[in-house]
Amino acid sequence: MGVTTKRPSARERLLDAADRLFYAEGVHTVGIDRLIEEAGVAKGSLFYNFSGKDDLVAAYLAGRDERRRARIARHTEGLTDPVEKLLAIFDALHEAVTSPGWNGCAFANASAEAAPDSVEAVAQRTYRVWFSDLLLELATEAGYADPAGVAGRLRLIYDGAVASSRIDAHPAAALVAKDLARLVLEAAPRT
Known part of the structure; x- marks a missing residue:
């Protein structure tokens, strides 16, 4: 029996992508579409987990x-x-x-x-x-x-x-x- 690893949640993937991109390139430079693509989630996942980009920025900084x-x-x-x-x-x-x-x-x-x-x-x-x-x-x-x-x-x-x-x-x-x-x-x- 193989070991299965649980895929990170959409929220975790969005936060990980935000942490990498926002820190490397800036919160004002990186757009929502790029974050969604980098995180590999549907656009709805962003708005399900965060009220918008500001909420995601706040979570990244927290x-x-x-x-x-x-x-x-x-x-x-x-x-x-x-x-x-x-x-x-x-x-x-x-x-x-x-x-x-x-x-x-x-x-x-x-x-x-x-x-x-x-x-x-x-x-x-x-x-x-x-x-x-x-x-x-x-x-x-x-x-x-x-x-x-x-x-x-x-x-x-x-x-x-x-x-x-x-x-x-x-x-x-x-x-x-x-x-x-x-x-x-x-x-x-x-x-």
Whole structure:
């Protein structure tokens, strides 16, 4: 008796195609017909599973958000020192920027040409609030006198590494950023 593998659902195939195409080429460049063809589904399947392209874009970005959070969690898991956790976030970034197919920040890419109230902009804000809160929480836990200032500087360094890794094709940018973050953390006064 042979082993049978279950074919992914139409929703899964649409999300997989959206993840590949949107990330590689852009959410505003890739049309519905191309997604349907790439996913190998009927047009009705798209509208059965999603209310339209915006809903599919939102699901694509939610998946990217979930994977990014999981990657950071993997890198901080088992660490007890909040300073080490802050530095581990840059290790998670290094893993991302050195992975095959790295094409920059999915949220920034998607929202670059989007309206301020678009699903792309909402997804980017959702991620940014979570990320900012994480940095602030860890900086507070570490006992910095100005945790918001420390978190803001780390976020700026992180964003610079994301941009440099993509624009300058500089995969070591995340490691340089980690060194800079370490300097910020060592210099910042603690209570």
